[in-house]
Amino acid sequence: MNKASLLNDRMKKYAHSDTAALYNDLGITRNGLRLEQVEAMKKKYGDNNIFARKADTIWFRIRRAFINPFTIILFVLAIVSFITDVWHTNSLNKNATTVIIISVIILISGVVRFIQEIRSKHAYDQLDRLVHTHINVKRDGVIIKIPAENLVVGDRVYLAAGDRVPADMRLINTMDLFVSQSAITGESGILEKTSRKHDYMEQMAFLQYENLVFMGTGVISGKGEGIVLAVGKETLYGNFIQPNALTSNSFEKGANSIAWVLLRFMIVLVPIVFIISGITQGNWTEAFLFALSVAVGLTPEMLPMVITACLAKGSTAMFKKQTIIKDINAMQVFGSMDILCMDKTGTLTNVNILLEYYMDILGNESKEVLRFAYLNSLYHSGVKNPIDKAILECRNMPQKSEYYETLAKQYTKVDEIPFDYTRKYVSTLIADDNGSHQLIMKGDVEAVFSRCTFVEYQGTVHPILEDGRSSVAAVVDEMLEDGMKVIAVARKDLGNQNTVSLTDEANMVLLGYLAFFDAPKKSAAQSIAKLKNLQVETKILTGDHQQIAISICSRIGIASENMLTGADVNRLSDLELRYAVEKTSVFAELSPSQKVRIVTALRENGHTVGFLGDGLNDIPAICEADVGISVDTAVDAAKDVADVILLQKDLNVLEEGILEGRKTFANMSKYIKITASSNFGNILSIVCASAFLPFLPMAAIQILLLNLLYDILCIVLPWDHVDQEVFSSPREWSGKTLGRFMRFFGPISSIFDGITFLFLYFVLCPALTGGLLYTQLTDPAMQFQYIALFQTGWFLESMWTQVLIIHMLRTQKIPFLQSRPSTPVMLITIIGILLFTGLTFTPIVNILGLTVLPLWYFGFLLVVVASYMLLTTVWKRSYVAKYGELI
Numbered sequence: 019m020n021k022a023s024l025l026n027d028r029m030k031k032y033a034h035s036d037t038a039a040l041y042n043d044l045g046i047t048r049n050g051l052r053l054e055q056v057e058a059m060k061k062k063y064g065d066n067n068i069f070a071r072k073a074d075t076i077w078f079r080i081r082r083a084f085i086n087p088f089t090i091i092l093f094v095l096a097i098v099s100f101i102t103d104v105w106h107t108n109s110l111n112k113n114a115t116t117v118i119i120i121s122v123i124i125l126i127s128g129v130v131r132f133i134q135e136i137r138s139k140h141a142y143d144q145l146d147r148l149v150h151t152h153i154n155v156k157r158d159g160v161i162i163k164i165p166a167e168n169l170v171v172g173d174r175v176y177l178a179a180g181d182r183v184p185a186d187m188r189l190i191n192t193m194d195l196f197v198s199q200s201a202i203t204g205e206s207g208i209l210e211k212t213s214r215k216h217d218y219m220e221q222m223a224f225l226q227y228e229n230l231v232f233m234g235t236g237v238i239s240g241k242g243e244g245i246v247l248a249v250g251k252e253t254l255y256g257n258f259i260q261p262n263a264l265t266s267n268s269f270e271k272g273a274n275s276i277a278w279v280l281l282r283f284m285i286v287l288v289p290i291v292f293i294i295s296g297i298t299q300g301n302w303t304e305a306f307l308f309a310l311s312v313a314v315g316l317t318p319e320m321l322p323m324v325i326t327a328c329l330a331k332g333s334t335a336m337f338k339k340q341t342i343i344k345d346i347n348a349m350q351v352f353g354s355m356d357i358l359c360m361d362k363t364g365t366l367t368n369v370n371i372l373l374e375y376y377m378d379i380l381g382n383e384s385k386e387v388l389r390f391a392y393l394n395s396l397y398h399s400g401v402k403n404p405i406d407k408a409i410l411e412c413r414n415m416p417q418k419s420e421y422y423e424t425l426a427k428q429y430t431k432v433d434e435i436p437f438d439y440t441r442k443y444v445s446t447l448i449a450d451d452n453g454s455h456q457l458i459m460k461g462d463v464e465a466v467f468s469r470c471t472f473v474e475y476q477g478t479v480h481p482i483l484e485d486g487r488s489s490v491a492a493v494v495d496e497m498l499e500d501g502m503k504v505i506a507v508a509r510k511d512l513g514n515q516n517t518v519s520l521t522d523e524a525n526m527v528l529l530g531y532l533a534f535f536d537a538p539k540k541s542a543a544q545s546i547a548k549l550k551n552l553q554v555e556t557k558i559l560t561g562d563h564q565q566i567a568i569s570i571c572s573r574i575g576i577a578s579e580n581m582l583t584g585a586d587v588n589r590l591s592d593l594e595l596r597y598a599v600e601k602t603s604v605f606a607e608l609s610p611s612q613k614v615r616i617v618t619a620l621r622e623n624g625h626t627v628g629f630l631g632d633g634l635n636d637i638p639a640i641c642e643a644d645v646g647i648s649v650d651t652a653v654d655a656a657k658d659v660a661d662v663i664l665l666q667k668d669l670n671v672l673e674e675g676i677l678e679g680r681k682t683f684a685n686m687s688k689y690i691k692i693t694a695s696s697n698f699g700n701i702l703s704i705v706c707a708s709a710f711l712p713f714l715p716m717a718a719i720q721i722l723l724l725n726l727l728y729d730i731l732c733i734v735l736p737w738d739h740v741d742q743e744v745f746s747s748p749r750e751w752s753g754k755t756l757g758r759f760m761r762f763f764g765p766i767s768s769i770f771d772g773i774t775f776l777f778l779y780f781v782l783c784p785a786l787t788g789g790l791l792y793t794q795l796t797d798p799a800m801q802f803q804y805i806a807l808f809q810t811g812w813f814l815e816s817m818w819t820q821v822l823i824i825h826m827l828r829t830q831k832i833p834f835l836q837s838r839p840s841t842p843v844m845l846i847t848i849i850g851i852l853l854f855t856g857l858t859f860t861p862i863v864n865i866l867g868l869t870v871l872p873l874w875y876f877g878f879l880l881v882v883v884a885s886y887m888l889l890t891t892v893w894k895r896s897y898v899a900k901y902g903e904l905i
């Protein structure tokens with residue numbers, strides 16, 4: 019789609035009119051909006067939210083917790099059961115147990131879901147405060163900081179380097195404002211923006227308009243003020259971003275589709291159960307109730323709750339480990355990441371670097387060089403990165419603060435060309451007391467040197483001779499080998515010129531160098547080894563000089579023989595690069611776009627790639643990676659685009675975050691797979707049993723009781739332990755494995771159900787009812803006893819196997835012995851089994867339509883359960899051998 023045609027009409031109009039008309043039309047003043055205008059503007063033009071979440075009031079949450087397709091089925095069943103069992107029955111036969119059980123199930127799943135929702139909201143709010151961009155606006159004459167979502171049309175916004183533009187705006191005031199529009203145009207490159215009015219005659223694409231800035235673009239340097247003209251979905255960015263890509267992420271979609279598969283399964287099979295059991299036993303009301311209970315039994319009513327609980331638990335656990343997941347979908351990608359690309363500063367080395375030497379071209383200490391570098395750092399308006407911070411730190415040296423204060427007063431800033439990671443240098447134009455203008459350039463040694471034709475030594479300027487480059491190397495190389503970061507400083511007189519352009523940056527005079535100590539972190543080597551243990555391979559992608567990269571890597575113990583530089587990368591074709599990235603783990607002297615190329619190549623090779631970075635130069639790569647990771651101290655624009663934010667830039671934090679992500683994910687897929695397969699097995703058994711038995715294999719109420727027990731067990735599953743094997747390697751989440759898991763494990767339980775049926779029907783029941791089969795019995799009391807015995811037998815077998823299957827399938831190892839479940843899971847298992855088995859020996863059994871079984875049945879039960887567990891273990895082994903994983 020043509021992006022310009024999406025452009026908001028107000029933007030088009032006011033690009034061509036002056037600011038007075040703009041103020042006039044919108045009814046605003048230089049003081050910004052009046053507070054009462056804010057609401058009106060919001061009503062008229064909407065708010066600045068492309069994610070537009072529904073108002074999450076308590077009522078809304080309660081409704082969502084209690085009303086979903088799953089609970090609606092339960093409600094219907096409760097009502098039907100109320101009508102048939104309580105209302106329409108004479109007072110003798112009134113039996114409210116079914117209604118009560120169903121209500122308990124609804125209540126439990128609803129309340130637990132509600133609590134989970136509140137908890138995850140709480141976690142989300144906490145996160146909101148941390149990661150959401152705040153922006154300076156002027157309202158009622160006062161500059162205040164508000165969340166970017168609260169902006170309205172007409173707001174007067176202040177922009178500074180490192181910000182992400184929060185809405186579409188017409189600029190009214192700028193000072194050396196440069197932006198990168200790569201987020202919406204895909205093109206790298208930095209554009210200067212001004213507030214000048216555009217003529218209608220000017221032929222240019224709207225995106226190139228100097229006086230318009232767009233939501234999602236990044237401020238590289240300088241300052242600006244603008245009036246918001248379009249917010250939220252009306253912005254260019256909000257227009258072309260896919261709305262459904264924001265509201266439902268692929269993981270949620272996956273989980274929903276699983277729920278729907280199970281539901282459809284049920285919708286097809288439950289009527290079959292209804293018809294078969296209606297025909298075989300002639301009582302249609304009972305058949306209907308039975309079919310509905312089967313439906314409840316098969317409804318994964320806990321699925322939404324378990325997923326919210328797992329995710330909420332996961333994000334809280336990660337938060338405690340200093341990791342914030344901004345997008346829940348990222349949790350899963352985070353866990354399946356197998357390559358981590360990262361920059362150097364802050365990860366391998368300390369966050370702060372120290373200025374160690376300032377020297378002239380021959381390597382002697384030179385205060386002059388420091389002075390010029392200081393003025394350059396002080397006056398350029400880009401984000402102050404560690405290099406600038408280290409330079410500016412010199413004003414905090416003892417007895418120096420006064421000197422640097424007067425220095426700053428002696429000079430004023432006139433113009434600049436901002437730092438650009440592709441050019442690798444920054445130029446500022448400053449004026450001294452006498453009004454003479456001086457261009458100061460600092461940056462990468464090679465890049466700066468290539469702009470110089472002169473050198474200055476002890477106050478005299480000499481032309482650079484042919485061996486100039488080797489004399490630079492003589493001074494600089496040794497420091498680089500020691501792992502020092504070195505930059506060059508140059509200057510040039512510009513007379514009284516008031517602006518600089520790219521052509522001015524030639525024939526500069528080289529003044530000298532600054533060297534910084536970028537100390538490797540003590541913990542770096544260990545952290546990288548830990549990541550390796552988790553089967554995450556690390557790659558260093560730095561913009562810094564290759565020799566520094568080599569020196570730091572060798573100190574940390576990363577192999578750097580195969581290192582590639584940005585220039586090397588440029589020479590390779592895409593295909594060659596795909597081959598090269600596999601063998602190389604250190605890349606240096608990269609521009610932002612080269613970082614992107616490397617990430618793309620890795621992804622094309624089938625890796626799940628993470629990128630950890632904190633600078634403006636890392637933003638494109640953070641966007642490109644499967645999971646973009648940034649840190650709390652990073653520039654806002656980088657935090658905005660990242661999926662994961664570390665509260666500390668430390669690889670250890672990252673490692674712990676990955677572990678938590680994988681655990682959360684394992685528990686979730688454990689639940690989904692086990693539930694799906696055991697539901698599949700149950701329905702198989704029920705269909706078979708109702709086809710062959712002259713009575714119901716299990717009463718409606720018994721199915722509901724079993725379901726209740728299973729649901730309660732599921733509530734604690736998010737808190738289960740996860741085996742080391744499961745989280746020690748990255749795994750991909752895919753619905754594909756679900757089908758095969760169901761087919762593989764579902765039918766096993768049916769085999770044992772079948773054996774139990776046969777035993778109950780042909781052995782146990784006849785033995786206790788005078789040696790006759792059901793069809794041979796004529797006495798209704800005997801028939802009743804026969805059914806009760808059968809149903810109790812199956813109830814117990816079903817309960818034991820359904821509970822134990824969780825323990826069998828939750829781990830690849832031998833359950834209980836090699837892999838222990840967490841205490842809550844263990845406790846509920848034991849209590850559930852004891853309680854339900856014990857129940858059949860109490861008078862309550864009669865209400866449930868059950869009866870007391872002879873003790874020797876338990877002997878049979880033990881044999882069945884033991885062989886079931888044995889067969890599952892064997893089956894599990896062959897599954898793991900075949901597919902390499904279980905859960």
Ligand SMILES: Nc1ncnc2c1ncn2[C@@H]1O[C@H](COP(=O)(O)OP(=O)(O)OP(=O)(O)O)[C@@H](O)[C@H]1O
Nearest residue numbers: 361362363405406442460461462560561562563633
């Ligand atoms: N503020 C600055 N002023 C001048 N030059 C700079 C500045 N920041 C960076 N440079 C130059 O640009 C080069 C690349 O920058 P930098 O080392 O920060 O890249 P990076 O990819 O972010 O590295 P890292 O992996 O260490 O984070 C530096 O080696 C230096 O020469």
Ligand SMILES: [Mg+2]
Nearest residue numbers: 361363632633
């Ligand atoms: Mg960096």
